[in-house]
Amino acid sequence: MKFTLAAFTALLAPAAAEIYFKEQFNDDSWKERWTVPSEWKSASELGEWSHTSGEFNGGGPDDKGIKTSQDARFYGLSAPLSKPFNSSEKKDLVLQYTVKHEQKIDCGGAYLKLLPGGKNFDASKFGGETPYAIMFGPDICGSSNKRTHVILHSNKKDENLLIKKNVNCEDNQLTHLYTLIIRPDNTFEVFVDNKSVRSGTLDDEFDFLPPKEIKDPDQSKPKDWVDEKKIPDPDDVKPEGYDDIPAEIPDPDATKPDDWDDEDDGEWEPPMVDNPEYKGPWKPKMIDNPDYKGPWKHPMIPNPEYEYDEEMYAVCKDECTHIGFELWQVKSGTIFDDIIVTDSLEEAQKFAEETFFKKKDVEKELFDEAKKKKEEEEKAAREAEMPDEDEEDFMGGDEF
Known part of the structure; x- marks a missing residue:
């Protein structure tokens, strides 16, 4: 059997990237792909998703995403x-999407879940109790509780494991890109705006494994x-006589008021004040313990x-x-916009160049312009509410 040069080159070439999901929400066809869970919460508890390009969109009016539109709701x-x-x-497993908090978010989640289920997956019941493989993305509540969730499901433990170290997130009003890659060599990496913010091995950063060592059960402190x-x-x-010193004494500077009547007011007693000679409960001085051996350390052994x-x-x-x-x-x-699930970080980065990075700078310019315009309008409104200087002088002047 003879190999041609083209066939040999094809064998050496890396496999083409697979795209398992891609969504840009740019037209109404997104509603045919996505399902709102009708049996998860009541209609009054579920918020409605709006389809919008949002404010200061660097991609123009035809570039749309889906937006949470009602306060204090589940989505x-x-x-x-x-x-x-x-x-x-x-x-490799790569999960990537964009998040834009136009509302100056104070408390709310913005994470995405990758889900098992196959043909048994019931979209009408999808909710907080639905099993997931990955939960990834920003979650913010208050000024100090801000993080990018990275939660992975352990099949061996049948548990969802939260990353041990904090992964920061962005909370301003601009669009930001969140990317997670899980590799078959048991490593991972998180990117925000294509900048690596956390990476490492799964066993170091998550509790997938029991500890390598445990305390020797046959040993105890002597x-x-x-x-x-x-x-x-x-x-x-x-x-x-130490205990005879009272904590309070009559105020030596107090004098009986001139209008005090012993018959009507009772016998006058000066108010009590802290005794400057009182030193509190007595305690002996502490000295170095001549028998001190230091902290006892429990011997460790390999965990069986x-x-x-x-x-x-x-x-x-x-x-x-x-x-x-x-x-x-x-x-x-x-x-939320520009979601991709793929087996290639390069493919995800290419998609980011075509979407997020293509719009990023224009969005910032539009945002700055909108912010400047709003500040000018607020300044003009404040000045309009201020009384005229000449009128103030006239109204506040001397009578004539």
Whole structure:
């Protein structure tokens, strides 16, 4: 069997990137792909999604996203992937989308979920209790509680594991790009606006594995172990009469009021004040303990239950088939756009260049212009409310 040069080159070339989902929300056809969960919450609890280009959009009026539109509401929405992602193929898994908090968000989630379920996935019941493989994206509540959630499902533990270290997020009114990659070598990386903000191994950053070492159950602190660094000085004794000193004494500077009547007011007593000679409860001086051995450290031994898991990355071991938003927002106004699920970081970055980065600078210019215009309008309104200087002089002058 003969190989042609083209066939040999094809064997050496990397496999083409797979795109499992892509959504830009630019026309009304998005409603055919996405389903609002009718059985998750009551109609009065669920907020409505609006389809809009938003304010100061760098992509123009035809570039649209979906926006939370009602305050203090739950928001749910899911869509099937165009092709299931299966971790058994040992491919990178990349999840990327954009978030824009036009409302100056005070408290609310803006994360995306990658979901297993296959043919059994019920979009009408999708909600907070629905199992997920990945929960990723910003969550903000107050000025100090701001983070990018990275939560991965452990198949071995059957638990959702939150990343141990904090991953910052953006909370201004501009669009920001969030990207997560999970690799089959059990590493991960998070990008915000295509800048790496957190990376590492899954076993270091998540509790996928039991600890490598545990305290030796057969060891305990010896009964004669002394870990008190200081002890009371046995030669220090309480001064005689120390307890006789009262905490308060009659105010020596107080005098009986001239209008005090003993018959009507009772016998006059001066008010009490802190006694300057009172030193509080007596305590002996502390000295170094001559028997001190230092803190006792429990001996550690290898954990017999520790076993490295080669498949920590396999969050979609049973196939991920859907994607969805399941949120609560106090103040609505967040716009989501430009979602992609792929097995190639390069493909995701290419999509970001075609969307997020293409609009980013124009959006900032429009935002700055809108901000400047609003400040000028507010200044003009304040000046209009101020009384005229000449009129003030006339009204406030001397009578004639």
